[in-house]
Amino acid sequence: MAREMTGAEMVIKALVDQGVTDIFGYPGGAVLPIYDELCQQEDLTHVLVRHEQGAVHAAEGYARSTGKVGVVLVTSGPGATNAVTGLTDALMDSIPIVCITGQVPTHLIGNDAFQECDTVGITRPCTKHNYLVKDVEDLGRVLHEAFYVASNGRPGPVVVDIPKDVQFATGTYAATPQVRHKTYRPKIKGDQPAIREAVEALASAKKPIIYSGGGIINSGPSASRLLRDLVRITGYPITSTLMGLGAYPASGDNWMGMLGMHGTYEANMAMHDCDVMLCIGARFDDRITGRLDAFAPHAKKIHVDIDASSINKNVHVDIPIIGDCAHVLEDMVRIWKARSAQPDKKALEAWWAQIAEWRKKDSLGYEKNDDIIMPQYAIERLYELTKDRDVYISTEVGQHQMWAAQHFHFQEPNRWMTSGGLGTMGYGLPAAVGIQKAHPDALVIDIAGEASVLMTMQEMSTAVQYRLPIKIFILNNEYMGMVRQWQQLLHGNRISQSYMESLPDFVKLAEAYGAVGFRVDKPGDLDDAIKEMIEVDQPVIFDCRVHKLANCYPMIPSGKAHNEMLLGDGVEAEEVSDAGKVLV
Amino acid sequence: MKPEISESHTISVLVDNEPGVLARVIGLFSGRGYNIDSLTVTETEHEAHLSRITVVTAGTPMVIEQIKAQLERLVPVHSVMDLTVSGPSIERELALIKVEGKGEKRVEALRLADAFRARVIDATTESFVFEVTGRTNKIDQFISLMKPLGLSEVARTGVAAISRGVGGLSSDS
Numbered sequence: 001m002a003r004e005m006t007g008a009e010m011v012i013k014a015l016v017d018q019g020v021t022d023i024f025g026y027p028g029g030a031v032l033p034i035y036d037e038l039c040q041q042e043d044l045t046h047v048l049v050r051h052e053q054g055a056v057h058a059a060e061g062y063a064r065s066t067g068k069v070g071v072v073l074v075t076s077g078p079g080a081t082n083a084v085t086g087l088t089d090a091l092m093d094s095i096p097i098v099c100i101t102g103q104v105p106t107h108l109i110g111n112d113a114f115q116e117c118d119t120v121g122i123t124r125p126c127t128k129h130n131y132l133v134k135d136v137e138d139l140g141r142v143l144h145e146a147f148y149v150a151s152n153g154r155p156g157p158v159v160v161d162i163p164k165d166v167q168f169a170t171g172t173y174a175a176t177p178q179v180r181h182k183t184y185r186p187k188i189k190g191d192q193p194a195i196r197e198a199v200e201a202l203a204s205a206k207k208p209i210i211y212s213g214g215g216i217i218n219s220g221p222s223a224s225r226l227l228r229d230l231v232r233i234t235g236y237p238i239t240s241t242l243m244g245l246g247a248y249p250a251s252g253d254n255w256m257g258m259l260g261m262h263g264t265y266e267a268n269m270a271m272h273d274c275d276v277m278l279c280i281g282a283r284f285d286d287r288i289t290g291r292l293d294a295f296a297p298h299a300k301k302i303h304v305d306i307d308a309s310s311i312n313k314n315v316h317v318d319i320p321i322i323g324d325c326a327h328v329l330e331d332m333v334r335i336w337k338a339r340s341a342q343p344d345k346k347a348l349e350a351w352w353a354q355i356a357e358w359r360k361k362d363s364l365g366y367e368k369n370d371d372i373i374m375p376q377y378a379i380e381r382l383y384e385l386t387k388d389r390d391v392y393i394s395t396e397v398g399q400h401q402m403w404a405a406q407h408f409h410f411q412e413p414n415r416w417m418t419s420g421g422l423g424t425m426g427y428g429l430p431a432a433v434g435i436q437k438a439h440p441d442a443l444v445i446d447i448a449g450e451a452s453v454l455m456t457m458q459e460m461s462t463a464v465q466y467r468l469p470i471k472i473f474i475l476n477n478e479y480m481g482m483v484r485q486w487q488q489l490l491h492g493n494r495i496s497q498s499y500m501e502s503l504p505d506f507v508k509l510a511e512a513y514g515a516v517g518f519r520v521d522k523p524g525d526l527d528d529a530i531k532e533m534i535e536v537d538q539p540v541i542f543d544c545r546v547h548k549l550a551n552c553y554p555m556i557p558s559g560k561a562h563n564e565m566l567l568g569d570g571v572e573a574e575e576v577s578d579a580g581k582v583l584v
Numbered sequence: 585m586k587p588e589i590s591e592s593h594t595i596s597v598l599v600d601n602e603p604g605v606l607a608r609v610i611g612l613f614s615g616r617g618y619n620i621d622s623l624t625v626t627e628t629e630h631e632a633h634l635s636r637i638t639v640v641t642a643g644t645p646m647v648i649e650q651i652k653a654q655l656e657r658l659v660p661v662h663s664v665m666d667l668t669v670s671g672p673s674i675e676r677e678l679a680l681i682k683v684e685g686k687g688e689k690r691v692e693a694l695r696l697a698d699a700f701r702a703r704v705i706d707a708t709t710e711s712f713v714f715e716v717t718g719r720t721n722k723i724d725q726f727i728s729l730m731k732p733l734g735l736s737e738v739a740r741t742g743v744a745a746i747s748r749g750v751g752g753l754s755s756d757s
Binding site for chain 1: 603604649650657659660662
């Protein structure tokens with residue numbers, strides 16, 4: 001039903017009509033009319049962050065743990081520019097976000113007005129789409145369209161920039177939550193002949209592998225269920241990208257662990273030697289493929305992706321299928337069940353035997369230590385002591401992130417929130433805020449590094465304000481560990497600027513924020529401290545002092561192939577070529 | 585890896601004529617490191633607010649496929665057509681070419697203009713402006729011939745292209 005209202009009212013109305021209940025934001029001059037409406041209603045809850053980057057990461061955590069669109073509200077100029085890192089993060093990881101930014105009034109646009117920036121210009125390359133709404137009559141439609149674009153096809157962030165005069169202006173609001181877009185209509189159903197061809201290829205494989213990614217998570221819970229069905233009926237081994245952990249349970253029989261730069265030996269060797277590869281909801285990222293010309297050289301490659309531009313971008317594939325993971329998986333499972341021919345049992349047994357051989361390397365193994373906490377051990381204990389709870393994990397970026405991916409075993413989708421594509425240090429803490437907001441009774445843990453977490457530490461204040469009992473579990477080694485690891489491996493062990501001097505006392509810091517601090521530096525004390533941390537119904541910073549020089553293995557050094565992994569410090573690395581060093 | 589050869593493609597893109605749409609297309613090319621050899625944009629369907637962008641680009645077949653897929657996923661893009669592979673097509677460019685000089689060179693310039701079916705659209709005692717249309721290489725050739733004859737300024741439109749025969753780029757796809 002259409003009715004007259006101000007632009008600011010329309011923003012609230014459209015959000016409510018979209019089913020939004022929580023938004024993350026920070027007020028400022030150019031969004032005051034919207035904030036004024038916000039405090040006169042009760043349908044929307046606003047979480048006041050301490051920095052706009054935190055607002056976007058919190059919305060990302062919210063979106064990823066619920067499957068809903070995350071909503072952000074920030075002001076013009078610095079409000080918008082501070083949001084850019086979060087928006088880019090959401091674009092790289094395909095997270096649905098609608099970010100509403102205030103703008104100076106239309107007659108001042110282009111005048112270098114106070115807190116003016118070219119928001120649509122700046123955010124064009126870091127959003128899926130963006131809008132500058134100059135006429136209040138367009139506002140309702142644009143807001144609904146923004147939700148449609150953010151959540152349909154490959155999800156991503158959408159910015160709606162609203163000048164202040166448009167927020168004050170009165171216009172007609174048409175409630176149209178369902179959009180039939182005139183141009184943007186992503187393909188959902190996969191091409192049937194291609195799917196049949198893919199199933200045939202899979203069925204005739206002697207060394208098959210299923211490699212799944214974040215697309216499964218984005219596609220929704222049914223995609224994870226169907227993926228599990230497919231793995232069960234085929235009996236094929238499965239690995240996943242960092243983004244896709246939890247889609248197939250880590251306790252599942254066919255699970256090989258994560259693949260890629262810090263993936264398991266067995267997963268990477270199987271990727272290298274396979275003869276048929278089903279890549280579903282993943283994008284052959286450079287962290288996955290290693291050296292491209294040596295990537296799965298003998299494999300017939302099937303690629304399922306909702307985004308046509310992901311196909312044949314890095315790796316040429318033999319059977320491309322454009323469509324939504326759940327829809328394509330449903331077809332695959334149906335076609336597989338309907339066919340009579342069975343896969344080559346003997347070959348499959350030999351393949352599993354080979355995988356078992358590789359597994360014997362125990363590539364995630366590490367040297368136990370009774371005096372110093374090994375970071376891997378800390379994650380293992382954290383997993384063991386929380387696995388029976390309703391637990392959600394976020395991370396920052398670096399060694400701790402990879403150790404978490406390797407040693408925390410995810411059984412369900414939407415439980416693992418990490419910055420994969422952009423690799424944003426400082427992601428985990430605000431993401432945890434968003435996750436806890438969406439799941440008030442769950443145990444939300446940010447597995448952090450001491451360097452990363454300081455980038456967005458101010459959001460502790462948000463957690464305290466809203467009584468969000470997030471647990472910041474810091475693997476503190478006083479280094480930017482991953483930077484140091486690369487310097488050791490690739491830059492002649494010259495440790496340049498990666499040592500963190502003058503770190504704060506994290507226990508006192510927690511207390512200063514009104515949270516609770518823990519410090520543990522003996523392996524024997526770890527379990528009790530973790531149990532105690534879980535019981536605290538307040539935000540916690542847990543300073544877990546770990547081995548300072550532990551490195552993250554296994555590792556495919558840059559410019560190397562899957563079968564050229566380093567398994568540990570002891571193994572002499574072949575010199576990395578100059579071409580390899582150039583890679584990040 | 586197989587060495588892949590760079591090839592030139594002419595791509596037509598039908599877009600909503602809205603602010604920023606050209607920036608999206610250009611930003612995509614610069615942000616992802618694709619080439620733009622020629623770019624032509626103007627509104628072609630006023631009622632429907634549609635503009636047609638003709639872009640001549642070069643890249644390996646994999647890059648060309650990427651360019652098309654990347655263009656297609658832009659929200660205001662209606663349809664994308666690779667005229668180089670979709671069947672026979674026609675390409676034309678228009679150039680305005682100023683030549684300054686006196687005496688013999690002036691006469692020679694006029695004679696060559698005639699051979700290229702270039703029209704004189706402005707003349708003074710010391711200059712001509714020629715208008716010439718045709719394929720890009722024809723215009724390139726005409727310009728190179730004018731160089732020794734007093735070429736002083738060139739304005740070119742870039743390539744406009746359309747498929748031959750029935751059917752073509754439409755907004756409903």
